Amino acid sequence: MRAIEVNGLRHAYGDVVAVDGIDFHVAEGEVFALLGTNGAGKTTTLEIIEGFLRPGAGAVRVLGHDPYTERNAIAPSIGVLPQESGLIDELTVAETVSLWQRLSSRTDSPAGLVDRLALAHRVDVPVDRLSGGERRRLDVALAVWGGPRLLVLDEPTTGLDPESRQRVWALVEDLAATGTTVLLTTHYLEEAEALADRVAIMHAGRIRVDGTMSEVLASQPARITATLPSAVPRLPAFSGTAAVADGELTVETETLQQDLLALLLWADRNAVRLDDLHATQASLQEVFLALEAS
Structure with a gap:
């Protein structure tokens, strides 16, 4: 009821x-x-x-x-x-x-x-x-x-x-x-x-x-962030958008599990250490900001 x-x-x-x-x-x-x-x-x-x-x-x-x-x-x-x-x-x-x-x-x-x-x-x-x-x-x-x-x-x-x-x-x-x-x-x-x-x-x-x-x-992209070593192999293909700035990787994605798995498999195959690794869904604040900007 x-x-x-x-x-x-x-x-x-x-x-x-x-x-x-x-x-x-x-x-x-x-x-x-x-x-x-x-x-x-x-x-x-x-x-x-x-x-x-x-x-x-x-x-x-x-x-x-x-x-x-x-x-x-x-x-x-x-x-x-x-x-x-x-x-x-x-x-x-x-x-x-x-x-x-x-x-x-x-x-x-x-x-x-x-x-x-x-x-x-x-x-x-x-x-x-x-x-x-x-x-x-x-x-x-x-x-x-x-x-x-x-x-x-x-x-x-x-x-x-x-x-x-x-x-x-x-x-x-x-x-x-x-x-x-x-x-x-x-x-x-x-x-x-x-x-x-x-x-x-x-x-x-x-x-x-x-x-x-x-x-x-879920109306806004989730985010994966990590600190990369100074020299790393080519990143894997993500379904979301990836960027690296000053050694910080940011992936914005609507398929969090898929892209997180791709990153972890890539790091394992290439013996890359991912420091400060975080995978988070969007926050309500981000949803608000997107609405105000639209």
Whole structure:
């Protein structure tokens, strides 16, 4: 079953088209990363999925419902983490979580949740005295409260230190493992690579690339690099493009295994030592850069 279905979605602010006819779906239990540059239309798309904004055109279904006209039907099943915090400055961490507990139809362990997000030692501290990272972790605690069926995370780890980021990643992974569907936006590309099952990349209001993480990364050539000795025999024929500069070999290829095997067999036959040998698929950053240049 699909937790989210988006078909032909379009939305404009006056003459400015923010979302220009996009299609994608998110399966139940999947972690889906919706990525893009600033102004790509991600936040508008999330606001429509969350039911805060009526689509200009197209159809959106969330957990089988229209999120705008039937928002009350899906709200109990959704956890939302917006970019901007809506916390009440005067309340302590404990009071904030207690208030959320009374407002939510889902149940959870307040003590266990604040401990999981490294806030147990700050439960009696007012929100306005928390650091930016602590506030963000409290935001996360409220969003994941009770293990929602669908969790929407808009830049979840902005402002967090590496240790706190790892805590949030582990929490997301645990929720996904128990069946929670996660829709994620982030500017930390390594975050998407670490968490997402599938990815869609928006640019200028449209989805330009989508698929599994492997499919998206395969849209750009993989790379083999190695340091060669000063004098070597003629290189083997590669299916990709090979270049040598200052003793550094670089092969860009769409058939990584084939070209890596050719290089290793050549090195073995000719007793060539390959130092600093690396074979890597393309990164999300390279996919982004290629989209921006196209």
